Amino acid sequence: MAQILYVDDDTTVGAILHDTLFRMGHQPFGAANIPEALGVLQSESLDLIILDHRMPGMTGLEFLEYLREEGTDVPVIMLTGHGSIEHAVAAIKAGAVDYITKPVRADQLEVAVTAALELARLRRENEALRREVMALRHERQIVGDSPQIRQMLHVIATAAPTRATVLLQGESGTGKELAARAIHEESPRRDRSFIQLNCAAIPENLVESALFGHEKGAFTGALKRVEGAFERADGGTLLLDEISEMRLDLQAKLLRVLQEQRFERVGGTSQISVDVRIIATTNRDLALESNDGRFRQDLFYRLSVLPIRIPPLRERRDDIPLLAYRFALHTAKEIGRTFEGISPAAVQLLQEYDWPGNVRELQHAIERAVILATDPVLQPHHFDSARFGLVAGGGGPTPLRGTPIIKAVTPGSASTAIEEGDPGSFRLPSLDITEAERLLIAEALNRAEGNRTRAAQLLNMSVRTLRHKLNAAGKES
Numbered sequence: 217m218a219q220i221l222y223v224d225d226d227t228t229v230g231a232i233l234h235d236t237l238f239r240m241g242h243q244p245f246g247a248a249n250i251p252e253a254l255g256v257l258q259s260e261s262l263d264l265i266i267l268d269h270r271m272p273g274m275t276g277l278e279f280l281e282y283l284r285e286e287g288t289d290v291p292v293i294m295l296t297g298h299g300s301i302e303h304a305v306a307a308i309k310a311g312a313v314d315y316i317t318k319p320v321r322a323d324q325l326e327v328a329v330t331a332a333l334e335l336a337r338l339r340r341e342n343e344a345l346r347r348e349v350m351a352l353r354h355e356r357q358i359v360g361d362s363p364q365i366r367q368m369l370h371v372i373a374t375a376a377p378t379r380a381t382v383l384l385q386g387e388s389g390t391g392k393e394l395a396a397r398a399i400h401e402e403s404p405r406r407d408r409s410f411i412q413l414n415c416a417a418i419p420e421n422l423v424e425s426a427l428f429g430h431e432k433g434a435f436t437g438a439l440k441r442v443e444g445a446f447e448r449a450d451g452g453t454l455l456l457d458e459i460s461e462m463r464l465d466l467q468a469k470l471l472r473v474l475q476e477q478r479f480e481r482v483g484g485t486s487q488i489s490v491d492v493r494i495i496a497t498t499n500r501d502l503a504l505e506s507n508d509g510r511f512r513q514d515l516f517y518r519l520s521v522l523p524i525r526i527p528p529l530r531e532r533r534d535d536i537p538l539l540a541y542r543f544a545l546h547t548a549k550e551i552g553r554t555f556e557g558i559s560p561a562a563v564q565l566l567q568e569y570d571w572p573g574n575v576r577e578l579q580h581a582i583e584r585a586v587i588l589a590t591d592p593v594l595q596p597h598h599f600d601s602a603r604f605g606l607v608a609g610g611g612g613p614t615p616l617r618g619t620p621i622i623k624a625v626t627p628g629s630a631s632t633a634i635e636e637g638d639p640g641s642f643r644l645p646s647l648d649i650t651e652a653e654r655l656l657i658a659e660a661l662n663r664a665e666g667n668r669t670r671a672a673q674l675l676n677m678s679v680r681t682l683r684h685k686l687n688a689a690g691k692e693s
Contacts, residue, residue, distance in 0.1 A: 386526030389576030434483025
């Protein structure tokens with residue numbers, strides 16, 4: 217049921233409007249003049265206004281303009297006599313969603329009202345979606361005002377309008393994906409697809425198919441034609457995450473596609489042309505990798521047309537308070553917790569720590585602190601209470617509770633690798649490096665809840681290296 221105001225000084229027309237709207241299941245409000253209409257506007261939340269063009273004291277068009285100036289965002293249907301095309305055109309130009317000619321027919325009124333209410337509903341949905349998109353973009357914004365971040369944002373703004381390939385280099389957790397999205401959002405391709413492909417997370421035998429797609433029957437399990445990342449990113453941007461983990465033979469194929477902007481699906485014979493802007497990320501030194509033969513030098517040169525370094529968090533400590541406040545505010549909102557701020561002592565604690573996991577590690581530490589805190593203002597002891605939180609005191613930067621402290625014990629004296637009562641301590645049955653590595657991998661997988669990418673980050677190794685070690689361990693067993 218919609219609340220609809222009709223404004224007409226003709227009582228006969230008013231009766232038709234009232235009866236038709238009531239029969240449609242809506243709640244009608246009548247007004248014979250502008251002052252009465254303003255009174256209804258002030259007291260009721262209206263979904264639609266039906267307004268006569270000829271009104272004493274103020275025309276319908278003048279009242280419509282007044283509503284727009286006052287910011288009253290209610291759709292208006294204009295009533296006009298004698299089928300005047302001039303009045304109808306003027307009403308639509310002034311902001312009316314439709315017009316009805318007199319004499320008013322019930323069937324015509326029903327159609328116009330239904331269409332106007334549907335239009336209003338679509339407008340509300342679009343506005344809600346727009347707010348959600350803006351909020352999502354806001355969450356993905358790069359936060360910081362340090363000289364390092366300002367310099368990086370300047371380079372991004374310069375690179376974004378071009379179609380040049382960009383290589384983002386930085387440690388894990390520094391926000392390379394955010395930088396890639398910023399480049400896409402500031403480019404002419406912002407309204408096209410942004411496709412992300414993690415080269416380290418995809419099984420080696422499926423990387424080619426993920427990039428270029430495959431035809432039906434190309435390999436066992438290929439039950440239908442599938443488009444790859446390049447096709448889905450046509451006209452937009454393709455982010456190749458952790459490009460250093462790609463096989464050398466695939467690097468040659470990727471280089472050819474970058475140069476020609478053409479490729480074939482796996483199992484296909486026809487050439488497919490695309491227009492794709494490439495952004496690649498890596499946490500390794502690709503120049504060193506290429507010099508050592510672990511990465512194709514020609515591909516490195518092709519990718520690093522515009523190299524951008526993402527600074528680690530320890531190099532921009534001035535940004536930590538702003539980042540911490542934003543993460544805390546977001547987490548508190550998600551869980552319905554009151555958050556009022558972070559104490560100066562807690563801010564100092566956060567700024568003194570080196571954050572080897574960078575922004576991602578800071579975000580997780582803040583989230584845990586907000587969840588565990590009972591005080592709306594975060595204090596140093598709130599971080600101390602989190603499992604991997606910061607430990608206050610000690611005269612300077614301190615390690616995370618989750619940082620492994622390995623203690624060797626006599627062989628056979630330990631039945632478990634983790635010492636009870638000390639989650640950051642490992643009990644090793646010997647000083648054998650192979651056994652220590654096995655236990656460290658097992659603990660990293662446990663802490664990452666089985667997520668190999670996160671476990672590899674904790675172990676400071678690539679996902680591929682971790683996968684090889686797990687496969688080797690499986691064969692040995």
